[in-house]
């Protein structure tokens with residue numbers, strides 16, 4: 174299969190290794206990988222702040238860049254949820270782009286969903302000895318309905334002990350612009366999330382959205398707690414090296 | 416009413432500094448939430464119940480004219496006085512007049528969020544006919560002079576000790592803070608009040624259109640006392656609070672009780688088909704129904720927000736909301752707090768200056784939407800409110816500029832690449848141990864409590880291009 178990567182704006186700027194590793198894993202699974210030019214961002218940050226017109230143009234850019242792709246895979250539940258959940262409303266008055274948006278919805282997947290549900294490859298043969306816990310990010314879980322896929326990937330990692338995260342369903346307080354627009358409320362939320370992460374006894378916190386992980390790790394770092402945060406892709410990538 | 420005089424920021428600070436409040440809120444919402452899960456799981460097909468609830472509410476709202484008409488007709492046929500109040504002031508005026516006409520001195524109230532919405536107690540106090548709240552939670556906050564912090568559990572933020580302290584001046588001696596002592600004290604107080612009451616004011620959970628009945632659910636039975644002992648009764652209802660018939664009522668009562676408190680049915684479900692008939696042994700002889708609009712008609716006509724009227728005020732969205740969990744209700748500043756409060760307050764009050772902060776009291780995690788028994792897409796509605804606020808020019812200039820810049824850069828990948836590489840150089844003054852630890856606003860809002868990863872020396876798009884020898 175020819176897989177087009179959606180390097181989200183956040184990983185593109187801050188965590189290019191996540192995108193790179195995603196490419197490596199997909200290649201390892203025997204697929205051709207390309208990264209269509211012109212792509213930047215799903216537009217969620219503007220959309221969720223109420224700037225719909227600005228969001229629409231960013232979304233249009235994304236739609237255009239993947240127009241000729243067969244499948245599109247991204248390392249974020251939140252960005253894929255934006256496409257699936259809100260693009261139809263965003264283009265409701267533009268039949269041509271509505272059609273293109275629907276086409277993109279049909280062919281786009283979050284990484285774990287794609288590997289487990291589409292490729293049916295939950296076992297990537299990874300080894301990683303550690304105690305980890307997993308934060309089910311809100312948009313992946315509630316908007317995309319991703320439940321088992323990431324857990325299946327993790328259960329197949331040899332040596333990995335997966336510990337339950339108390340109150341896992343609670344939002345970490347990131348919420349995109351929420352974290353800077355309502356910084357105190359956001360801080361209280363991430364403080365509670367950190368409390369549960371520490372209580373889990375894990376050395377590594379895993380997730381499938383770098384936004385949430387950036388938020389939680391940023392807080393843990395500030396309060397000097399030595400829990401490492403990793404995208405599932407990073408852990409799999411490391412584990413597949415050995 | 417002290418909370419009302421503070422700014423949003425001050426209210427948030429106050430709430431976050433109050434560990435008692437935060438612990439109490441966390442504990443109480445956890446309990447309600449877990450009870451709800453038990454009560455909804457037990458049905459085995461909760462999602463179907465939610466579908467039914469949503470269908471009924473949508474149908475009622477789409478045909479509200481018809482059902483209101485039917486309800487009023489049924490009521491008036493039997494001699495109930497029906498009053499339509501366009502504004503909160505109108506509603507207050509109507510109640511005031513009735514109280515004055517009867518020269519009533521002892522007004523009893525059971526729980527009614529509409530009375531909070533129209534700030535009724537305050538007005539009655541001015542008239543020297545202060546209403547006594549007979550719901551335990553409402554009684555507590557009435558003494559404390561505070562607005563409710565939760566639509567179902569108004570005194571959720573109070574600890575037992577705080578309640579005992581509030582009761583002390585009334586009792587004239589110290590009370591121990593155990594629940595039996597406190598409830599016994601209130602029961603004695605209430606009994607006297609019930610016997611003296613000349614007007615009863617109640618809320619309304621549902622009005623059954625085809626029979627003209629009013630349905631109230633309570634857990635203390637006080638609603639029953641308020642609606643049987645006084646000779647005159649006034650029921651306040653929001654105009655959307657209707658079910659077509661008892662068939663739908665059955666479903667809605669299940670959804671309400673299970674979602675609100677995790678009960679199969681509330682302890683007391685009171686169904687009144689007023690007024691008292693000659694064969695009835697008790698009940699009010701004179702019955703007034705006040706139906707409040709307060710911009711609900713406008714919401715009804717607004718296809719973006721109409722679903723907000725589907726709410727049955729169960730409070731389930733509060734109990735799963737991670738923002739409410741940290742703050743409790745008072746920080747919102749509005750009578751209705753929590754997710755649904757953040758949605759309906761700006762729509763009811765139509766004042767962005769005062770209520771423009773509410774749509775942002777959410778990380779858009781979607782827990783509210785998931786928890787709502789009638790499937791109101793609450794987090795989508797919050798985004799739509801932000802959209803409306805933005806489009807009507809009520810957001811800060813700086814913010815508008817930021818999103819203009821965002822749109823420019825994030826539709827031009829190559830330009831963004833250069834900007835990111837510039838950023839990678841400019842970040843150094845703020846970097847400690849390979850993390851960004853400060854910066855200009857609004858970045859500083861982040862770095863006050865968190866660090867930020869460094870902008871990568873090369874963005875992924877560049878790395879990929881280099882790997883594949885493109886340009």
Ligand code: SF4
Nearest residue numbers: 726727729730732787
């Ligand atoms: S919005 Fe839904 S969950 Fe919230 S109070 Fe209303 S009915 Fe209950």
